[in-house]
Amino acid sequence: MENTRQTSANPRIDLKYRRKKNAEEMRYQIISFALMIFLTLIAFGAVYYEGFSHWFVVPFIMLLAAIQVVFQLFYFMHMSHKGHETPALFLFSGLTVALITILTFLTITWI
């Protein structure tokens, strides 16, 4: 069993190793959090500045949002870890349907 293997012959060393691994991962999380805050600030700043044209700002802030969501999914929700193939399939299938719905509503609705 995968889960019984973790109790090694030398649990103290094992614990130390795992603590280190967890701390290392936490450091990556904090870096991605800092980047997320940074992207948010740029997005708000781009709108606040008002000097840019509408045609630049909208795609630009959408791109920033997409990057930020990648950080959320892959680091905060651990999709970068192994064993997340099926979750990725579920999420991206959902995303495909969602994007097609948005495309449809944007192109065939008129009031």
Place this chain on the structure above:
Amino acid sequence: MQAEEKFTEMTWPASPEKATLEAKNKFLGFWFFLGGETVLFGSLFATYLALKDKVPDSSHPLAKDLFEMPLTFLATMFLLVSSLTSVYAMYHMKNYSFQRMQAWLLITVFLGACFLGLEVYEFRNYVHEGHTFTSSAFGSAFYALVGFHGGHVAFGLLWILSLMLRNAGRGLNLYNAPKFYVASLYWHFIDVVWVFIFTVVYLMGMVG
């Protein structure tokens, strides 16, 4: 390794959220649910984008007249930081320190409640400006999308609080660790949706 087994720091497995069969099923099932939630919010975004600023006459406020940057920015910060605090909670869960996990979850719940409070205040202002659920197609689409997200936040708060209270006297085991983990996934997903709401609804609304 049984779900109710008492653990120590030494024997606590490296991935407690996936250590039992029940946990693995919960993990997969929850991601399946998140796939469905993506579709749900996708259709609400589609509706909003199709009906944005569609009002019966010029006496109704448009997105440009309604949204205010400071309020949106503050709400975004509350939710973003609460996402980080729940990451801290899961870090302590993996290190088998139950009290620290509970403390970080409490901070997460507090920040989530602040976000919800701001949203209620914001909606109240909009209603005073004549922007209600039934005032226009724009109003219906706006409240359906943002309100659904707010409802998710409220549900998440109740969920995390119930988990904290129910397990307060138990400590961590392989029965409740996956529950905490899945609740934190849900909380991150709420933040993912908010990133698109603040961009598509608020920032794009302010741009015009």
